Amino acid sequence: MPPYWSLGFQLSRWGYNSMDVLEKTVERLRQYDIPHDVQYCDIDCMERQLDFTYDDVNFAGLPEYIKKLKNDGMHYVIILDPFLTKDEPQGTYKPYELGQELGIWVNNSDGVTPAVGKAWPPGESVYPDYTNPKTAEWWIQMCMEFKAILDYDGIWIDMNEPSNFQNGQQPGCVENHLNYPPYVPDITGGLLAEKTLCPNSKTYLGYHYDTHSLFGWSQAKPTFYASQNATGKRAFVLSRSTFVGSGKYTGHWLGDNFSRWRDMHMSIIGMLEFNLFGIPYIGADICGFNEETTYELCLRWMQLGAFYPFSRNHNAIGHKEQDPGVFGEEFAAISRSALRIRYSLLPYLYTLFYHSHVSGNIVVRGLMHEFTSDPQTHEIDRAFLWGPALMIAPVLEEGARSVYVYFPEASWFDFYTGRQVSPSWLKKSVEVPAPLDVIPLFIRGGYILPTQFPARTTVLSRLNPFSLIIALDEQGEASGSLFWDDGDSIDPIKREEYFYVEYKFSNRTLKTTVIKNGYRGITTLAYSTIQILGFTSKPNVIFMNGEAIPSNRMHYSSNGKITLQISVPLFQELTISFGH
Template sequence: MVSVLAIFLILSREHFSSRITEGSEVHTAWKKTQIPAFASKTNKSPDLCQISDLKFDCHPEADAVENVCIKRGCCWNPVGPKNGIPWCYYPYGFSYFAFNNFTSTKLGLQGTAVSVRLSVRPKDVKNLNIQVIYETEDIVRIKITDAQSPRFEVPLDYATAEKKSEIKIISFDNHGMVFKFDSSVAPLIYSDQFLQVSTSLVSSYLYGIGETVDSLHKGGEWKRYVLFTRDQIPGYNRNLYGSHPFYMVVDNKGNSYGVFLANSNAMGCQWNDLDYMRNQDDFTVDPKKFAGLKDFVDDLHLRVGKYRPYDEGLKMDIFIKNEEGRPFVGKVWNPKATVWPDFSLPNITSYWLNQLQDFRGKVSFDGAWIDMNEPSNFDDGEHNKGCAKNSLNNPPYLPQVTGGSLYSKTLCPLRSRLVADTTICIIYMEHKKQSLHTSKCGTCISYFKIVLGDLTNERPFIISRSTFPGQGRFGGHWTGDVVSSWEDLRQTIPQILTFGLFGIPLVGADICGFNGNTTVDLCKRWMQLGAFYPFARNHNTDDGIPQDPASLGPEVISASKETLTVRYSLLPYIYTSFFQAHLTGQPVARALFYEFADDASTFLIDSYFMLGSSVMIVPILEENYNKPTITAYLPKGWWYQHYFSEIIESLGEERQLTIPDNSIPILYRGGTIIMKQDPALNTQLSRHNKFHIHVFLSQDSNATGEFYWDDGVSNLPDTLVQYDHFTFNTEKNVFTMRKEFSGYDSSNMTLGSIEIRGVMFPVSSAVLNNIPYNYNYSEHDKTLKLDDLSLTGASWTDGLTLKWN
């Protein structure tokens, strides 16, 4: 049976200047649909087939033919090469349902949809209940359910409304709504193994939908995206490791909305980190390569012929079963065989806690790297058996997945309790005895957060390859087995920016590439970029050349040291950006359009990006780039260069940026204030160093910012975390730092300096907390600086006021 279909509409009103209408507009979208009499014989009504830009595929299966298309009541027009353009498409106004009886409720609206004709899909659901729930001022939830039978619902935790919000639906113009089910595009289909819902977009500026390799902007015409988790090397037109059914649309005035489709898939999940393992077995250590890891070799000798994780899994009955009721056996890295835990079972947490507890007694690890959790399988289905032929393993509609089947390089959908989820048409399948394929990777990660938190009593660090909506609460992501190539280097930026939109701020790519061999030039440029990934890690395959900077020589070493030093100096600012992400969900690495939504010139930029709201990173992405400058578009305002004193006054235009030695252009946005810190060899040592406040004035001499600080490891609820939170403000020659929340022991925090850039007139005095201070003012650099402050503890963390004349 199909899952419940839930749609969340997220509205951004920050930049809206167009008409705002009351929530009754949602109601008008559900007025009774007029079903045209031509619907069963559409091809005889040529005017209704005269559609140019809104052709929605009526035959998403491969190899559409005219007679089948016409039987479906659709239009046939085989004009030119396909290029993704459907030859078989729905006529204007085609519908399978009539929408009736919409009334107001405590939380919004409710109504019904009644089938007026059968679709071509097996086992249509004929009666639907529809709920429109005003969750918050900015979120509408639309829930479509089978009126007769209860069905599986995605087990995601999200806040639900207790009373109707005073929501307003925002129109982009005076005629239409921000979002609606558009029967003029394609009909709603709700059958046992096929769901379809359509909407027309108000703009071609489309973002999100993944995991895929593509540009940040996905507004190209006639594209199809398949969302079905799979282990494979990233490439174009491939369904990859994660599934994120979320998209965002921005119009050319900066108005935006997002749509999250709460559909699901289930999975078993396995994690691997190979190098230290014996025979690639989880919870083991290679006795030759890692002989010094405590007394683990002795433990291995005591356990000859046994593998405790498997033995205990059998005893606890936590493995996914085959048709005979025995553990489903496939193949991953272990030389012999692999089994998968079932994360839907109630005792799975106890199992993982036992295994991790036992392993941590041997190796005091700090976090979890979860790999191969799509779930990956080197066999297609069960080892030497494949998958039984039935409608769940071989559904009547097969999404255009890589490999040509739902069990290619994974488990059988039926026996492994998998679900298929797929394209932008929102088609997915489910069975009442199934759990989740795609969403189980997220479930797996949430278990790890619980278990690691209990085990270490510290904030868990978790990185996962396969991801699902909601994972950003529990861990991060790396973009998988990228190739050491210039094209893959370029593609990491749109991938990372897109995952920020998915609510996973801790994201990065394998610096210098994973597969293949890197080069000095490529690795140098990748280290310069990767130093500013939210999650920065140099990582490669075991059969490639070494690619740590020291192995590649002085050129890579110098570039790595320089950019990593800048990253470490920015750690307080980056940490504050993660605090903002925790509170609001906004990304850490941000596309320019995210910060400058009223500037349409930023909408297609994905070769450079913002780190937080203040810092712009402009990497070099071309081989053998020897020019002294690089071109980048700078939105309107003042911009300050990290390496050079010149203030760039941009009107919203492309500018030539000077490339510093061993680094890349790094710019600070005028009107912002950030906290830096003297860098050290690691983050723990850096925490003991001096802090430095940096103010970058706007053209009108104002600036704002904030700073968050805690111990970096406490695993406590938000209400119990001991932290300090400060806000910064500068206007009319007065800088202030105000403590908004006090809870952290700041006695070991030292302020070393305050630097204000963009001070356009000479300074005659500087008074800090009512005490005159020595200062330096550079008329050439337009910079005021108070050095060697050495203020400790409450003398500065209780608040600061700096005035200058």
């Protein structure tokens, strides 16, 4: 399970370059009341790009500023690269010296001398061999010691393919069947050692030829435990390189993309693929990492990114700022609107992650996943679903003010109005209006979505009242569930310290059944609103647990939407009947 705060909006940049710029960036998001949960700083915050350091000149006061962010309900994530310089003066850089003492590096083919490459740190770099158990212990120790310097909440591991600024280590890769095999995949440069280590390098588990693809996975596992041990809370790890099984320990982002419309579209494909790979916590750099973004591209990407499981705006040094507060009031207002929708839906998203955690269910899925027998869904990659119930159809073309949406056979409701999609639209691709301030969203009938009133951070939103959106299917039925816990404790499911309730609507009656009531904090939370979409007629009377509800607490609109105002604790089971 990801920590709840990691489902909030996140902001990063390689190139803040100073404490002043970082503070001003965060402040303008606050001035525009844009939801913002997590702040990052890239390698420019380090002292000369050295892991486990920070630049106390350009970023003087960073430790105190992080504490201030945390006091405001925000969280901070550090970046760590997998390589370390070997050229610092003796006695000045413990991470390297302790690693050298333990003998934990990836070695040359002799299995003794460390493989030496070139990366961000000054001088030459060595590469920890994360398949070695001693390396894991060393890494966890370093992360825990650094926690005392910067009070971080999560760890972002980058460049862990592993990256190298030269082809192979010094003095180059010898001619043999590992470094130059008879068959080479279609890779950049045509060399297995392109911008990485020689395949005949030695690791604890064997040749780098056999373990290269496991490098990110082997780093993610000890980083998971480092984050958990250092914070005493649920781990947050984000990795650029992942492998089968990585989803247990880390999320993934889709690497150094470009500020291009095509890259925004491709991010949907990558997001769907990684859910199939068992890594559901996935996203792309919103607005693009490389090149200059544009107002419209970044705005449409902010709307799409509001529906990535991992929602982070991040870009590269040398390019203009692209946070949602830098473009002015209109941009900020539209971004704020999209993110508030996200925050309102976080209880539903968090519940999807619960089902993924315990059952392996997919969080974000293509329409094909739900409508397998409909061949028209098999090639749709410009729209996607959160779970089975919410369809997102972003604008992916410059200048577009509408988008074509395919509606499989089901009941569908416009998220914004609650109006049911015309039956004539089903099994067709229909042009739907999408003005600049709107990302088209549709709720599928047959499902109940738990929501919560949004706020600027998840710490605040988690205190707010809950609502239920009940979208009825053709039979007038719907079902859903809610998982809830404290959001950041370790193994709450194993310890049975969570709350789980199931919802069922049938025969004009809503029933809530509490399956598990193990979270003590649930007593402070309550339902405030019930919305029902697709109700065919206005009920003449409503009973809640056998008592009639005053008519002034219910509103029925002509499009078949009922809004019922209540005030009932979440832990209390409900039976709400809607009379004819």
